[in-house]
Amino acid sequence: MDNNKRSSVFRTSPNYILRTIAGQDVLVSIGEGLADFRGYIEMNDTASFLWRQLQEGRTREELLEAIVETYEVDEATARRDVDSCLDLLISKGMIRQ
Numbered sequence: 001m002d003n004n005k006r007s008s009v010f011r012t013s014p015n016y017i018l019r020t021i022a023g024q025d026v027l028v029s030i031g032e033g034l035a036d037f038r039g040y041i042e043m044n045d046t047a048s049f050l051w052r053q054l055q056e057g058r059t060r061e062e063l064l065e066a067i068v069e070t071y072e073v074d075e076a077t078a079r080r081d082v083d084s085c086l087d088l089l090i091s092k093g094m095i096r097q
Helices: 003-007 045-054 060-071 075-091
Strands: 009-012 016-021 024-029 040-042
Touching: 009 045, 016 045, 024 045, 045 060, 045 075, 060 075
Parallel strands: none
Antiparallel strands: 016 024, 024 040
16 A cells, blocks of 8 residues: 555545445445446445444544454454455545545
8 A cells, every 4th residue: 555545534435325234234325426336335344344434534544553453453454454445445436535
């Protein structure tokens, strides 16, 4: 992950919302998001947690700290999870800097 992504504050796009459907958390496109993305993305517990954190705006380091504290995982595992989630959400336009 490049240095710009490390220090940037990330926030959720207003074009996507987190909903629970049949016991599964999913990101659903709304508004302008409907034209860009048709469907939804299933979220695991960690991704749902990160999405909720991103609604308030967080840096990568803040997300990393929250994952380590909440899920009691080592920093290397948390870093992989955070980076993977951020990369996916950025590539889909679901979060912004």
